[in-house]
Amino acid sequence: MPPMSMPATTPGGQAAPSAPVAGNAVQIKNFGFTPAVLTVRAGTTVTWTNGDEDPHTVSATGGPFHSKTLTDGATFRYTFAKPGRYAYLCTIHPFMRGTVVVTG
Amino acid sequence: MTDMTRRQLMRHGSWFGAAVVLVVSGGAVYSKVAGDDHADPIPDDATLRFVQLSDSHLGFKGPANTDVAGSFSRAIAQVNALPHRPDFVVHTGDLTHLATPAQFDQVKQMMTTLKTGKVLTVPGEHDSVDDAGQKYRQAFGAGTRGDGWYSFDAGGVHFIGLVNTLHLQRLGHLGNDQIDFVRKDVAGLGSDTPIVVFSHIPLFALYPNWGWGTDDALQMLSLLRRFSSVTCLNGHIHQLFTKTEGNVTFHSATTTAYPLPSPGQGPAPAPVTLPAGRLKHALGIREVGYVKGRRTLALRERELA
Numbered sequence: 256m257p258p259m260s261m262p263a264t265t266p267g268g269q270a271a272p273s274a275p276v277a278g279n280a281v282q283i284k285n286f287g288f289t290p291a292v293l294t295v296r297a298g299t300t301v302t303w304t305n306g307d308e309d310p311h312t313v314s315a316t317g318g319p320f321h322s323k324t325l326t327d328g329a330t331f332r333y334t335f336a337k338p339g340r341y342a343y344l345c346t347i348h349p350f351m352r353g354t355v356v357v358t359g
Numbered sequence: 360m361t362d363m364t365r366r367q368l369m370r371h372g373s374w375f376g377a378a379v380v381l382v383v384s385g386g387a388v389y390s391k392v393a394g395d396d397h398a399d400p401i402p403d404d405a406t407l408r409f410v411q412l413s414d415s416h417l418g419f420k421g422p423a424n425t426d427v428a429g430s431f432s433r434a435i436a437q438v439n440a441l442p443h444r445p446d447f448v449v450h451t452g453d454l455t456h457l458a459t460p461a462q463f464d465q466v467k468q469m470m471t472t473l474k475t476g477k478v479l480t481v482p483g484e485h486d487s488v489d490d491a492g493q494k495y496r497q498a499f500g501a502g503t504r505g506d507g508w509y510s511f512d513a514g515g516v517h518f519i520g521l522v523n524t525l526h527l528q529r530l531g532h533l534g535n536d537q538i539d540f541v542r543k544d545v546a547g548l549g550s551d552t553p554i555v556v557f558s559h560i561p562l563f564a565l566y567p568n569w570g571w572g573t574d575d576a577l578q579m580l581s582l583l584r585r586f587s588s589v590t591c592l593n594g595h596i597h598q599l600f601t602k603t604e605g606n607v608t609f610h611s612a613t614t615t616a617y618p619l620p621s622p623g624q625g626p627a628p629a630p631v632t633l634p635a636g637r638l639k640h641a642l643g644i645r646e647v648g649y650v651k652g653r654r655t656l657a658l659r660e661r662e663l664a
């Protein structure tokens with residue numbers, strides 16, 4: 256197997272996660288949101304953690320959520336009640352973009 | 360020649376050809392447009408001289424500069440020790456790191472010690488992180504209009520201070536109200552009036568992937584096309600950079616706090632920690648002078664003393 260190919264299953268035999276990434280956490284690192292697109296079910300609380308020295312914000316472009324300024328290590332949580340597609344950015348570095356897709 | 364000036368020369372040479380010549384003499388870097396053969400860019404008979412400071416980030420804590428207040432103090436002392444007292448000092452934004460009341464108090468108090476006729480500012484995005492610039496305007500907005508913009512005349516030059524760090528969507532943004540202000544502001548001026556524009560974020564597309572540009576700058580600059588000399592002075596990128604486009608010359612200033620990477624070098628525009636002893640060579644102040652009759656303003660970049 257070539258070294259760069261991904262195994263289809265984990266050693267435990269479970270299916271590897273398929274894109275877009277599931278889970279309920281977004282890391283802010285190197286002026287980017289990872290994963291850039293996060294898919295969650297309605298009712299999930301998503302946590303963003305700033306791993307950069309620089310301050311960032313998590314601000315929905317449509318308006319429903321807007322974090323305070325997150326310094327190094329700070330977190331922001333938001334519970335998504337309704338299905339939909341939520342685009343957000345960092346208002347200090349607006350080239351940083353992310354999306355949360357909420358399914359029913 | 361220092362590493363800093365060598366890097367600048369390489370940057371200028373590789374990006375934009377030889378439009379701008381940097382001359383190094385006695386630890387200062389002189390930037391002037393090619394064809395302007397005056398030996399001293401700011402001679403004794405300058406009709407106007409001012410200083411640009413930028414990106415002081417009061418409140419920043421990190422290894423890239425563990426004492427930004429100390430660095431800003433040294434920059435102020437350097438201004439106060441200049442052989443000619445500047446007519447005014449302009450700070451082109453990111454006065455604070457997190458726009459807290461304490462940080463605004465600190466930077467405002469420090470700037471009251473500047474020996475100059477007047478202190479002007481424009482906000483950076485760090486000065487408006489959570490309130491669309493309200494705390495900034497409380498501290499520095501006296502006499503300004505709209506979101507904090509203004510204009511004035513001095514020494515035969517017309518100055519315009521702009522705010523392009525609010526309502527951001529990827530890049531810097533001026534907005535129609537501010538562009539209308541510029542339109543009315545310059546309407547009565549003769550085309551031979553030198554124009555100088557202050558902003559925090561560059562008014563040209565320096566590196567849009569990192570937000571280093573202003574999405575509606577061309578609309579504003581089109582209003583200045585008829586003027587024979589337009590000089591745009593900005594901060595934000597924490598490094599010297601100069602570009603000339605037609606009648607407009609853009610000069611990005613360096614910082615008094617910490618360097619950022621060259622555009623596109625590395626994953627992000629994150630603070631750069633230099634080897635011990637090198638930081639002061641990346642920080643500095645800029646003197647600007649105007650001599651009546653010359654087409655361009657003269658700049659002298661000084662490393663932090």
